[in-house]
Each structure stands twice: as structure tokens, then as C-alpha cells.
Amino acid sequence: MKKENKMSTHTLVLGALMSALVIVFQLLATYTAFFGPFSTAIALIPIAIGAILCGPAIGAWLGFVFAVVVLASGGAALFLAVDIPGTFVTVLAKGILCGFISGLAYNFLKKWNSTIAAIIAAILCPIVNTGVFMLGCFIFFMDDVVTLASNLGSAKTGAALFVSLALGNFLFELVLNAILSPVFVKLLNIRKKV
Numbered sequence: 001m002k003k004e005n006k007m008s009t010h011t012l013v014l015g016a017l018m019s020a021l022v023i024v025f026q027l028l029a030t031y032t033a034f035f036g037p038f039s040t041a042i043a044l045i046p047i048a049i050g051a052i053l054c055g056p057a058i059g060a061w062l063g064f065v066f067a068v069v070v071l072a073s074g075g076a077a078l079f080l081a082v083d084i085p086g087t088f089v090t091v092l093a094k095g096i097l098c099g100f101i102s103g104l105a106y107n108f109l110k111k112w113n114s115t116i117a118a119i120i121a122a123i124l125c126p127i128v129n130t131g132v133f134m135l136g137c138f139i140f141f142m143d144d145v146v147t148l149a150s151n152l153g154s155a156k157t158g159a160a161l162f163v164s165l166a167l168g169n170f171l172f173e174l175v176l177n178a179i180l181s182p183v184f185v186k187l188l189n190i191r192k193k194v
Contacts, residue, residue: 011055011058014053014054015050015058018050023065025046026043029042042176044173045176047095047098047125050099052122055107056103059101059103060103063095064095067094067095070091070095071087076091083144093132093136094133097129102128105120109121
């Protein structure tokens, strides 16, 4: 019983630490956007780390914290101007699902190889985040993007630019997460053994 309580306390403390990092990282990313209207979600790093070390429930919580920061900081302002409910659904779903699925994947794969499981979980985090974002965009915002692009002169160019910016943002997040998250998890595991 005492060991379970210690593990629970450890998980909560680590979850709280990762929550703080999610807030700081996402605020930093919101105010240093490289890809037009898309801020780079460097907060996916602590989300993946938390999901790997603490499980899918903490991963989902961290994704929720990430989504709240995106909404509160103005990171979704462009989309809020178009469709408020669609923005809330998209931002919350992408955040919560990226953490939850990363945690599930790690828990499922760790029995074979924990390092490979951590890499796959870290890769899944931005894949799910961007995948749900793009799905939400096609459901809630694509007509508005095409209309906006038509007003600028070309519907096809506007849609292509939108997808290109999202793809560039995704590739940056994917590489960053795939490299950094497993390294941090490995370092934290080494520290735990000492």
C-alpha cells in the first residue's frame, strides 16, 4: 500500500511539473510563431514526456492544459473569429487526444522495448495533434479558408498555402519531439535509478 501511495504521489508531482512546462513552452511558442497563423507546439515535448512517464490519463490532462493555454493566449484567435464552437472542439480534441494516445501507445509497446516505445509515443504526439487539427480545419474552417483565398485572388493557392504552413509546422514539431522527448525520458529514468 505504501509503495502504491508513493508512486501516486510521484505521478502527481511529475504531472504538475509537466503541466507547468506545458504552460511555459506554449506561451513561448505562441509569441514566437514561425509558421504564419500556426504557433509551433513545443509544449508537445512535456506532453509526450508526461504521457510516457505517467500514463495516458496524465497525458490527456497535459493535452487539456495545452489546449486551454492555446485558447487563452490567443493562439487560436484566427480560428475563433471564424467559428467559436469549432475552434473549441478542434483545439480541445487535438490537445487531449495527442497526450492520451501517446500514453496508450507507450503503455502498449513498453513490454517489448521501452526506448522504441518512447520514440513511437513521442512521434505519435505531433501526428495526432496535427491530424486532429487538420480534420477540424476541414470540418469547420476549410470553406472559410477557400473564401478568404478567393478574395486574395486564388482559392487553390490559399488552400495550398494553408496546408503548406501546417505541414511545415508539423514536420518541425515531429523532428523536435522525436529527438528530445525520448532523450529526456531516458535521462529521467537514469536519474530515478541513482
